[in-house]
Amino acid sequence: MSLPSAFDGGVVSALGAFEAKSVKHVFFVACGGSLSIMYPAKFLLDQHSPLPSDVYNAAEFVARGPRSLDKNSLVVLCSMTGTTKETTAAAEFARTRGATTIGLTVDPASPLARTVDHVVGFEAPYTTGVPIDAKNSNYSRIYQIVMGLVALTGGENLIETLITSVLALQPAIDRAQVALAPMFEDYAPRFAKQDVVYTVASGASYGAAYSFAICVLMEMQWINSQAIHANEFFHGPFEVLDKDRAFILMKGLDSTRRLEERADEFLHRFGSAENILVLDAEKLDLSGIDPQFRGNLVPLIFFDTLWRFAYKIADLRKHAMLEGRRYMKKISY
Amino acid sequence: MSLPSAFDGGVVSALGAFEAKSVKHVFFVACGGSLSIMYPAKFLLDQHSPLPSDVYNAAEFVARGPRSLDKNSLVVLCSMTGTTKETTAAAEFARTRGATTIGLTVDPASPLARTVDHVVGFEAPYTTGVPIDAKNSNYSRIYQIVMGLVALTGGENLIETLITSVLALQPAIDRAQVALAPMFEDYAPRFAKQDVVYTVASGASYGAAYSFAICVLMEMQWINSQAIHANEFFHGPFEVLDKDRAFILMKGLDSTRRLEERADEFLHRFGSAENILVLDAEKLDLSGIDPQFRGNLVPLIFFDTLWRFAYKIADLRKHAMLEGRRYMKKISY
Missing domain, CATH: 3.40.50.10490 (Glucose-6-phosphate isomerase like protein; domain 1)
Known part of the structure; x- marks a missing residue:
């Protein structure tokens, strides 16, 4: 199956770049405010998929070095500015273990964006002061990643419903x-x-x-x-x-x-x-x-x-x- | 392999009662102070095994109803008195999904003990006022469960080292x-x-x-x-x-x-x-x-x-x- 064009281009491109069915474990990794969106992302995944997942603060993730992190892992990271050092270090660490990395950030030229395999952009009002549409928020994008992954790994395909809802x-x-x-x-x-x-x-x-x-x-x-x-x-x-x-x-x-x-x-x-x-x-x-x-x-x-x-x-x-x-x-x- | 007799009898009996290698996911479930020991239990498992695991408050666990919870799940629960209603309900819920349940409690006649498949006892000074030996604490027992599981699922066998350390x-x-x-x-x-x-x-x-x-x-x-x-x-x-x-x-x-x-x-x-x-x-x-x-x-x-x-x-x-x-x-x- 392929993802609909209503999906964010970054999400479509990221999820299309690796074999979703090979993913055996998802790690949601970030710090502070960006970590906070990982809890609802895991909640959504838990509801719709048997895929195991973990939510870790980025520094904890690296220092802990979970045994399950390997080439069959998908690591989803987020840093609004893309400059959070711990999160970039976590992306580097995940790549040394052979994992696939997706980084969410507002800045495609940021250190995090340059470190991960696949970048998914989003918008945040706090960086520009300009109001955004929530369809472009971090929540919207990470939910698209999760529901895309669910659909691509044989779970229910709720992508159109998600898109309608996000709009x-x-x-x-x-x-x-x-x-x-x-x-x-x-x-x-x-x-x-x-x-x-x-x-x-x-x-x-x-x-x-x-x-x-x-x-x-x-x-x-x-x-x-x-x-x-x-x-x-x-x-x-x-x-x-x-x-x-x-x-x-x-x-x-x-x-x-x-x-x-x-x-x-x-x-x-x-x-x-x-x-x-x-x-x-x-x-x-x-x-x-x-x-x-x-x-x-x-x-x-x-x-x-x-x-x-x-x-x-x-x-x-x-x-x-x-x-x-x-x-x-x-x-x- | 079999577990050494230095292990707690409850742990040996619990881990011997099911096929450890069939376990695909571990859930650590409790409330409050008992939930607090689940974080280090998961840390230990993460260090030594690729087995995926989750730590959930007992009421959250039931209401969330993770998709991955099934007959290949091991659910480890803890309630000191064994009377925490949410934890007993979580054990019941896990059993309806076909999961294997182990309950840690100081009271083998408690509701939690009567609900789970396998009871592992421990001692707590807060219930009796009598000092205990930490080898009989909840930490000691849950670590024995984790390292026993690691050894039985093909991971490193550090059981003797753990026992020595706990003593x-x-x-x-x-x-x-x-x-x-x-x-x-x-x-x-x-x-x-x-x-x-x-x-x-x-x-x-x-x-x-x-x-x-x-x-x-x-x-x-x-x-x-x-x-x-x-x-x-x-x-x-x-x-x-x-x-x-x-x-x-x-x-x-x-x-x-x-x-x-x-x-x-x-x-x-x-x-x-x-x-x-x-x-x-x-x-x-x-x-x-x-x-x-x-x-x-x-x-x-x-x-x-x-x-x-x-x-x-x-x-x-x-x-x-x-x-x-x-x-x-x-x-x-």
């Missing part, structure tokens, strides 16, 4: 921005005063919770955080909950939603509604996104809308977002 | 308690006043960092926390570091040590030494533990010694450890 994503994000704006306006003044804000999610949404916790709250606002898995919440973390504690809960539409619903009930039982910001995908207008992919795509809606919430908090705290960092891209380390 | 573990813990006591005495008064204490580790030690963060600091002391992966630290979380911020850093002896060393340098460059508690395995007397397993076994030394540190903090905060919880085992949820 409907940006309008859904735009509608969600409007729908959620009043809630963000309401919650921002309280959250801006918090020293600790936890994020909670499971399944396909866990990566978005992780990214918001470490790359936005901690990195850009110096707010203490942790992305708590919605069920792990009940096995320790919930003990920090009281009426003053702030949480952001993502209620997605994937098969793990009931875990997030249980966390929601507990949070509202012992916390204060005014300190618990709930993003509920059931309340969003997701027209055009096929039900089969809603659970996979709502995390990007959560993340993009929360980004606006973060800017509101930043204004109130008088702490700039990207420019407010003290170490990242400010000093060498 | 030397409790004396090493006892020596570490003595060696680290003055540092804990020094740091406890400052850490007792902190609202946020992060733990940092990588590789085999990540699970111990996770467990200390969520089960001890958050659950038993209501101190905000996150287990930060030592390299992920540089991709967001490090921005919360200042002279007042408290961190516990584990420097282990596995192949990822250099990640922890890099975090150590950064922490001391921009933080205060008095707020950064470093557990450095290189400074411990590990006599009798084979160098091949030192990296795998030091996390239990870190965790057991930190447990004493936690009790010191609890005394200073006048917040009881197990009895101080407000939700867990106090209310139904």
Whole structure:
């Protein structure tokens, strides 16, 4: 079979350049925000394919050197700028083991792009300040890689459904921005005063919770955080909950939603509604996104809308977002 | 081949009851503190075998329902009391898919023990208050399962070396308690006043960092926390570091040590030494533990010694450890 032309050219070219059926193991490798998209990528693969896969921080991946990494491995890496040293080193390491490497980056001339076998480009608003269409986002591209791989290895062919859904994503994000704006306006003044804000999610949404916790709250606002898995919440973390504690809960539409619903009930039982910001995908207008992919795509809606919430908090705290960092891209380390 | 009698009887019996070579995928499944031992178990398997494996929270595992879970899967579950509902449900779910299940628990009459195909017992000081020998701990038993599986599936046979090492573990813990006591005495008064204490580790030690963060600091002391992966630290979380911020850093002896060393340098460059508690395995007397397993076994030394540190903090905060919880085992949820 061949992939349809509606697929991203980079994805079609990458997946066409090797024998997909020879892939026995997939490694999703990156750092920080780019690592966060690997969790939903693995979730999607787990749902649709028996192919084993791992998600690793790039430096961990190299230092660990898994035995299963060999010529039958596909290693999918991502670095927005393509300059993340650990990720480029991971691509080099994977190639010495004979693995096939695909690198996602916005810059086709970057070190990562020059190191991998196949480059898949994407767009990110954070690099240019110019709004993008979510069909060109990292989520869209990595999901195309995963579902392309599923189809090419004998799994269900849901490529057209994915494409249709991805094309409907940006309008859904735009509608969600409007729908959620009043809630963000309401919650921002309280959250801006918090020293600790936890994020909670499971399944396909866990990566978005992780990214918001470490790359936005901690990195850009110096707010203490942790992305708590919605069920792990009940096995320790919930003990920090009281009426003053702030949480952001993502209620997605994937098969793990009931875990997030249980966390929601507990949070509202012992916390204060005014300190618990709930993003509920059931309340969003997701027209055009096929039900089969809603659970996979709502995390990007959560993340993009929360980004606006973060800017509101930043204004109130008088702490700039990207420019407010003290170490990242400010000093060498 | 057959397993030596020095192996735990439960492990020998479990591994002898099915055809190890038919195992194509291993799932390590649990919740909270029991989930924390699954990370080092997977690390050990990754080092020694190409067998693919996943670590999942038990509720996530069931809700996700990975495609790869089938009759050729081995699912290793753990619940100290054997009463964790999600873990028992995960065992039931795995069995409906035809997988082989091994359950680790201290109670052979517990729901988990009654649900799995094979029970492996262990001892835990937290249930009885009576000190145990670490050779009977969950770490020891799950490592025996992993290395037994490695040997039985055609990998290197390091069983005797593991046994020797595990027998030397409790004396090493006892020596570490003595060696680290003055540092804990020094740091406890400052850490007792902190609202946020992060733990940092990588590789085999990540699970111990996770467990200390969520089960001890958050659950038993209501101190905000996150287990930060030592390299992920540089991709967001490090921005919360200042002279007042408290961190516990584990420097282990596995192949990822250099990640922890890099975090150590950064922490001391921009933080205060008095707020950064470093557990450095290189400074411990590990006599009798084979160098091949030192990296795998030091996390239990870190965790057991930190447990004493936690009790010191609890005394200073006048917040009881197990009895101080407000939700867990106090209310139904």
